[in-house]
Amino acid sequence: MSGPSNVERICRVLSAFDADNGALRRSDILKRAGIGRSTGYGLIRELLARGYLEGIGHGCFRLGPTARNMAQASVERAVIGPTLPGQFRRFDAGPLDLGLTDGLFELVSGPVPPGPPPWKIGFANASTSNPWRRALLASFRHGCGLHRDQIADTVVADAGDDASRQISQITEMLDGGVAALVVSAAPDPGGDLAGCLAAVRDRGVPLVAVDRRTGGAATHDSFVAASGEMIGKLSAIWMKEHLGGAGRVWLLSGLVDSSPAVRRLAAAREIFDADEGIVVEAVQHTGWTREGGQAEIARLLDTGHPPPDGVWCDSGLQGLGSMIEFDRRGLVIPPHTGGDVNGAYRFALERGVAFCAIDYPAAMGARAVEVLLDLLQGSPVPRRVEVPVLAVLPRGRETRSIKADVWAETYVKWDQPDEYVLAQGRGRSLR
């Protein structure tokens, strides 16, 4: 078996230093990095020459100016348009009211690690009932593949959105020797699943909730998701501003009792209800399916409701079905919200529908694997890990407060099927 590559050794040396950049002797650096002297001395010499390290006398070193430059960067890659350094422009919109969750800054340690890697880990998935959920599973598998040196085996179960079935599956996984779990909770109105998860944690099994959770903090060590509040509020603010503060809107939510749907809907209602000009005429649940979205719009139109001024959807999973139904009836498609699936973007762009999408990244599956591995290694992790969301709008559809992170016209994948989930974060090959 070959040893670490020199690129890996570089990483290990740089990671050897503490947060306060306290000085280390050469021998301490190499010990922390797990590198032998014969290789290490030469490598340290080159790192010194490039400024990654600096000598401070008495054979001691610390991170140097080139390492300081590593932290000078944008935290995201995709931004719109050319940026002129030092450019200043007029700005008149006030701050948005978005809470900064305390859990983002609260670090927790998991139970005592079960032993050295590789570990057997399990993924109890609520369901694979729609393209987004299948993309979440693909992202989980991608994350496992990336860390295959630490993962001996994976067990995956699909609960079909049934909490009691998920409880049985989790029990089977643990009986089968799974050392740690990622759980995306099935709807759990009775709280039985929450009780099961709390008991699993009491047994000392590290547990990361992803996308959906049930119960309070007792049911997981860490929760990985995107902000439902942000998705709900930003999309509702866009709708309100696009309608000029007045109009009738229909709200198409996802799955009853599913935590992301509950959070997004509550956040959107907060925005709509605060404005007397906006009338929420209907709130329907669609099961996050195209068919569900289409059926609910058909039901509303068939019961004599005139077409609304806007349709707020918490995802394009049902948003696509909604747009299809208006189109099928020869009606003008009102402004919509909701992204996630390629079909929603394609349909809206082809028909010139005004829309705003705040994608809910399926890439959180891989992130959950990373957090779980950190727990298994005994590293503290944030109580809450938030995967960033992007605002995707067609050109010309920005409002006073909601600006595009990326234009829909460049974001859509014209060569991919409707079911393709755009934000699944799987590493692309070197193009």
Next chain:
Amino acid sequence: MTGKSAIYRRALDRFETAMRIPHRPAGETAGAAFQEAGIARSTAARDLLVLEQRKFLARDSYGDPVLGSEAWRVGYSAWGHGDAGPMAATIVRYLRVQTRRTAFLGVVTGKELTLLAFSLGRGNDYTAPDRNASYLLHRKIDTETRGAVHGMSSSASPAGFSIAPVAETSGVILVAGLLCRRDEAGIDPDRVVVLRDATRKLRIGLSGYGL
């Protein structure tokens, strides 16, 4: 020894090529970066895998390489504030989303402000950092300083900031801030409230690390 030195230099070249990928303009591919540097695809793929495993690189939700949490930690550690590194992306993204302004988590040494992690504002109304992300402030600040300061970039452009200090280590003050027009820095009390709330929570988070 010369031969070994050359091997380490080449490894550092490859490391630096890979770590520059997140800084490349959108649309420019990782493959092109390695090709320009004369690095074989198979070697590049191995390096990227190692850097992802060591968390020096990560993928964003769209599969594009971005700086990983360990790269942030190392970079902030070099300034003596390593514990803030893994939280940097979260905090500046929130500040940017809430204010639509360019938000940053930077350091002040003496009168020099260096922007580290930043998130560019959106729409037509944002302010972009100077290319060197370094500014000479009009006055020294300390851990009690709040709100508006202004300064001059290395390219002699004036700039304004709303800043709030988070922590100080060995004379290096970690600050969170918003980049503004010089004449409006700190005048919006709502934005100052947002900034203070974020820094307060960040400070509490850092105290969990023992700072």
